[in-house]
Amino acid sequence: MAQIAYSTKTTTGTPMGMPSSVGGLAPLEAEAVDLFVGLAQVVGLPKSVGQIYGLLYISVEPLSLDAVAVRLDISKGSASQGLKFLRSTGAIRLAELDGSRSDRYEAETGLRALASGFLKEQIEPHLESGEERLGRLRRLVAEAPATQRKVLAARVDRLGTWHQRAAGMLPLLIRFLGK
Amino acid sequence: MAQIAYSTKTTTGTPMGMPSSVGGLAPLEAEAVDLFVGLAQVVGLPKSVGQIYGLLYISVEPLSLDAVAVRLDISKGSASQGLKFLRSTGAIRLAELDGSRSDRYEAETGLRALASGFLKEQIEPHLESGEERLGRLRRLVAEAPATQRKVLAARVDRLGTWHQRAAGMLPLLIRFLGK
DNA sequence: CTGTGTGTTCAAGAATTTTTGAACTTTTGA
């Protein structure tokens, strides 16, 4: 009994963590794309987002939407959505375009910018809604049978502590990753 | 254009973040379960795992597998798998059973234990495999066209830095959450 | 204007993940 449920996301196909399923990419690109696909999974983002970021990260010059779609062999739709998401997060930016028709994107490579973008987008909202939830819990505890009220109040308070810790951690994290 | 792709996991059904879909649970329990279901989604765990932990967290006394399954209205199979996972992670433990036939579970409520269990299970492995990946990337950069080699080497080095930062962060995180 | 190159949107299909339920194993108490 060594396999632990839910801990392994089956990386479809390719044997033994070798650069997978990537068509017209140079080996280095394939490897980079693969790395970021893995990272994406960890933080719960779609594979395509990882692919796109990986390709831009390792690309020496900025790429257009079409270039991205073609080289990764994904649809224009996916590329568009993925790029939009990455832009909104601050993980990539529009490159200064020297007289070309299409927009070109390049990766933001500062860990701080990346991480803080991600944390702000994905974590902060949850912390805020947590606030309300805690309030509701406290109200409900007040209505609970008197016998249990004390224990329950303690539990809910502890949740409050968690919340504070988490909230306090965000800035700390960002600082640690800084520059 | 306010909606950001991928940022909203559609919480099936119930209007406006009110305690959802939970059958025979007291309002307080429902609310707690709901809170942990949300948390589970954030960290990428199945809903059932969140439900189970939530119920145990708010439960004044330890619960059996059957009790969990019945009260949450999930199958025995799910309950078994979820409990197993939570145990393996250290998020719950077997309660001392005073002469009852079945095993009873109770939630571990220490944030530190929880978080470090989670980090060790879900994050650490990725950091380790990252090691190898970096090695492979460096080798591939060496083979790249000389014109690009310098830029590429810089990028890959930066990834190395990321990796170090992340690795250094883990213990720091755990300490911060500590007791 | 109009035709072409770029980019976005979104419903339908594909892929993935989670849950179920029934068969099976283990444990317990008599």
Next chain:
DNA sequence: TCAAAAGTTCAAAAATTCTTGAACACACAG
């Protein structure tokens, strides 16, 4: 030793999430 209770497993079904592709906008050069 046996029957019932408790718990586990895993293939198939259900639910969810991601991707595609075609229809739609928009800008701009001719």
